[in-house]
Amino acid sequence: MxxxxxxxxxxxxxxxxxxxxxxxxxxxxxxxxxxxxxxxxxxxxxxxxxxxxxxxxxxxxGPHAADEMPAMMRALNIDPAEVEYHMRRLFLDMQVTCAQCSSKDTCRQHLQQGQAEQTFIDYCGNADTLNALRANPDLLIGA
Known part of the structure; x- marks a missing residue:
């Protein structure tokens, strides 16, 4: 047995x-x-x-160097799966930027505390891209 x-x-x-x-x-x-x-x-x-x-x-x-990126997208109401599907090249570029970021601790802390939406613009290398994605209703969660 x-x-x-x-x-x-x-x-x-x-x-x-x-x-x-x-x-x-x-x-x-x-x-x-x-x-x-x-x-x-x-x-x-x-x-x-x-x-x-x-x-x-x-x-x-390492394999988890850009784990914060989808979490940040979700915090901003952006659907990471939609972005990856429709804008694969952009998604990869954003992963590279995230993986090389020196503000990981700040990012993780703000994501955990629910402050990322208000503060990401100050430290995120993908801030401009994320703001542009937020303006596309087809890429938002629940769209």
């Missing part, structure tokens, strides 16, 4: 395993990128629509 694990415990164990796995994910990506020739890195960057320098910076920043 195989013992069963209660759902809350299974969920917690899965989160811990996932957390450890992510800890190893970024170094593996960095090693993979380091093993490529300059031409291969450039071709990969071209496929992503970014520069080779941006690609290297993104890999170094």
């Amino acid at each position: 195989t013992p069963t694990i209660a759902d809350p415990v299974r969920h917690t164990v899965q989160q811990i395993v996932s957390w450890f796995a992510r800890g190893f994910e970024q170094p593996a990506q960095s090693e993979m990128l380091a093993g490529l020739s300059d031409a291969e890195v450039q071709a990969l960057a071209d496929d992503c629509g970014i520069s080779a320098h941006q690609l290297q910076a993104l890999v170094k920043a």
Whole structure:
């Protein structure tokens, strides 16, 4: 007979395993990128629509370097899925900007406190783009 694990415990164990796995994910990506020739890195960057320098910076920043961007979009009533679907290139550019941001702590704090809508313009590298997106009713949550 195989013992069963209660759902809350299974969920917690899965989160811990996932957390450890992510800890190893970024170094593996960095090693993979380091093993490529300059031409291969450039071709990969071209496929992503970014520069080779941006690609290297993104890999170094890790897989969650732009996690604040969709949260900020939602705080501003922008649907991240709609933007990604209709404006893929812009969405990628915004991710690059977010991943390279030096105001992460301020952003996270303001998002947590529900202040981001009032303050993002002061520190967000995507502020102008976010304001333009907010003006498009087709991209708003619930549109």
